[in-house]
Amino acid sequence: MQQRSIEFGVGLFLILGLLSLLFIAFDASELDYSEGQNMVQVSADFDNIAGLRVRAPVRIAGVRVGEVTGIQLDQHSYRAHVVLKIIQQLYHIPVDSEARILTEGLLGAKYVSIIPGLSERFLKAEGSIQRTASVMVLENLIGKLIFNMNKK
Amino acid sequence: MNAVTAIVAFGQWGIIVMCGCGQSVLFLEKFIRRSILNRCRWRDVFAQVYLLGTHSLPVILVAGGFIGMVVALQGFHTLQKFGAEAQLSQLLALSVFRELGPVMTALLYVGRAGSALTAEIGLMQVTEQIPAMEVMAIDPLRRVIFPRYLSGVISVPILTLIFDAVALWGGYYIAVIWLGLDVGTFWSNMKASVLFNTDVLNGLYKSFIFGLVVNWLALYHGYTAIPTAAGVGLATTRTVVISSLLILMLDFMMTAFMLGV
Amino acid sequence: MLSKRNFIIVLFGLSSLVFAAVSPVVLLDQTAIRLIKQLKQHRQQLKQKPELLVKIVNKILIPRINQDKMAQYVVGRTHWRQATAQQRSDFLRYFTRVVISTYAEALHSYSDQKISFAPIRGRLSDLSVVNVHSEIEPMDGPVINVVYQMLREKGTWKIIDFSVDGVSLVQSYRSQFADVLLRGGMVALLKELRARQAE
Incomplete structure (x- = not known):
């Protein structure tokens, strides 16, 4: 049970990070x-x-x-x-x-x-x-x- | 205390500081050397990412949101005097990506996760878990310290990215919904003035360096804490204070370097 | 029969003449001198009949200007290429009148101001276009800076643009005509110019 919530927590964390990165790269900045x-x-x-x-x-x-x-x-x-x-x-x-x-x-x-x-x-x-x-x-x-x- | 005593005390303090620096570097070298070439216990790493990263999320999200909103509000009132409100998104984005994102995330991380790390390791010393591991021929540096270090270093840049994004949205909320700026202008001006390769990436490099330094110091102070309750408290305070100052110093140095002094 | 030494001297003399003739600054200077002389000579007549100014400008200044190129640069690449030969020559006529009247009006208030030209530094032979800077010192007030842009062609230099205090004639007219050209092309522009000149 604890393992599950850890996995979920880490997954959530990484997904949020990835979404932030994509948002920043494509919507908030210009690639040079x-x-x-x-x-x-x-x-x-x-x-x-x-x-x-x-x-x-x-x-x-x-x-x-x-x-x-x-x-x-x-x-x-x-x-x-x-x-x-x-x-x-x-x-x-x-x-x-x-x-x-x-x-x-x-x-x-x-x-x-x-x-x-x-x-x-x-x-x-x-x-x-x-x-x-x-x-x-x-x-x-x-x-x-x-x-x-x-x-x- | 006369002058001579004072100078002597100052010298002693200086020597202690020097020794501390040297010790911490040796500590870093030791746990990296011992762990880097060996198999990694990924389960431990994940567990730590959860504890350090995910548990910091609430702080980061809230702080990011408010910082974005404040910058937008302050920026608007100043830019309005020059009729330059359209530049608000540029001001917000560049401030967040270059400085506020990496530095605030690192400082909040120090307060939330860095102190927790120091306390945890310090507690292990107090309850003699670390000496017990050594007796059982388990290297505490490999088993305990390194996974936490690795997860911490991974977590800080990710937290910075999340902080950046949330701050931008917070600023958007204030600028467009509260203050009535045009939504199209907001995003297109931002996009036009922020370069991913320089502005965003430089901020991420900074946060990576902060991650390397902060996690190292947190673990060091915990590991070398005096194994009493008071000692752990002292170590935690040291982590927070020294890391915070180092973050600000390093930020200045890196900014000067990046802007090409 | 020239001796070898004298021959070389003559050769040098001739070549320095050639160089002098090819310098854009000298050309402008000569033009300015001739212009001023004419203005002084006919001062009385000009007071009564200012239209004479147009004739003087036409005789002395226009030959030094490459009107063709100037007109092309004002209209711009797309529209000039699309224009027929008739449209081009019509525009050239109107535009030349515009340039003459602009200059005539400027000269109208001329009263013995000093005009000086700055020398060209560096190697002239590398350049096909030069900017010649000149200053007009009025009796009272700040100096007026006029820059002549000259194009090298066939051994001489001709004016293709001039700017007063940084404001270029070609650029000004280009901006003015851009709108009309955008909406109706050369046809619309010629119509507008005809209407303007009728006033």
Whole structure:
């Protein structure tokens, strides 16, 4: 009798644990897909990347296709050399595409948005996105606005 | 007491602490070495999982539920000031998975199961069951200590998982049903911001380490308790205090390591 | 007959000319100088007939702009490909007018402000697109930052976008037109532009 209740108790315990694990894995968190898949590396040079961090997402049309894996200063051009890794299957970036750094919402994190260009030729691995736009620095715009308001 | 006596007393205390640490490590090494390569009495292990794990369930379920509810409530009132209520589920999930889950589960486990372990082993010492086993050529470390250790180490992460899940549901209850946040936003924001490989797994690694340390200390203090009623009481207190402090220290160290100091 | 030494000197001289001509900063600088000269010369006429500004911009600035590419980038890949040749040239016409009037309006309030261009650092030969930063210093108030994005083609550089204080022209119009394009494609966009220009 005691053996039965022990077995039941342990079984219950393990089942609860398993259910919790499944619930957490599937309903409460996202498995990190990008780790498994083949990633292609491209780069883009920006004049200003203020606030962009490594691991920030890269999006095309709002859909996450990869992430930022490296940010370095190019010593010769004084621009920020940003390395992006894109998921292989989603990788069709025309050579004349544009890379911009946008903010999620108003105060959110920065991410890289790629706007596809019109070329028929696509970037090869290790290629570089030539057209880039810098981060819009909110404080500068606010400063200008305040100045203009005061002027009037 | 003048200064010299005080310093001497302090030194003596330091030496005692050092010896205690060394002894506990030797104890760990001894019972693991003796048990790990031999056949395991699974019936004993299961029995212990029942006593340590299943019997801790009520505490874990209730605590998990309330912690989830409190975090949701507090978080909501602060986030509301920034208009960021939608981030509540992210706040809740990350707090629970990374810190509250492993640490609270371990602390509650110490209080419930750790003290019970120490008391049980200590009582065995008082009633001379352990010396009796040695006389009968049964190794008490293999027969008594190791199954309890193994079950304890298995139980702690499982309890953490259950705590995590219950806390999330508690938070859901407050956020969606009480405070009126949108149910779809709640779960999808959570899903989008929690990474299983890092956030959840790191929490589980922490709880595994806590399990290793807490069960070891509980068994050690019980085994080396002064075989009197008062001695057992003292040992139990020691288990709870030292384990709790170690949990918090280790938590800080592991968090710093995981976040890449 | 050139001696060997003189020949080499001439060669170097010519090549430095070539390099100078190929630098986007120099091209922009020359354009700005010509523009300012025209504005100063015709200051009186401009006060009476501001429409002349459009002519000046057309003559001096437009040749430096790659209107085709600019229009394509504003409309976007899907819609440009689906558009017929007629639609494309119609859009190009309207869009060019928009760019001219934008610039003309900016120049309307020009009064001897200083315009300076920042040099390009690093190896120019690697790049096919450059961002040239310039500053306009008004009499009072903060400096205005204008960035010209230029595309290398056939030995020269042409403007494909410019941003004032971080706000890009191409991006602004792209956002403006995106809605219309989404609902009714190029047809709807051309209709809307026609209506706008009629006002």
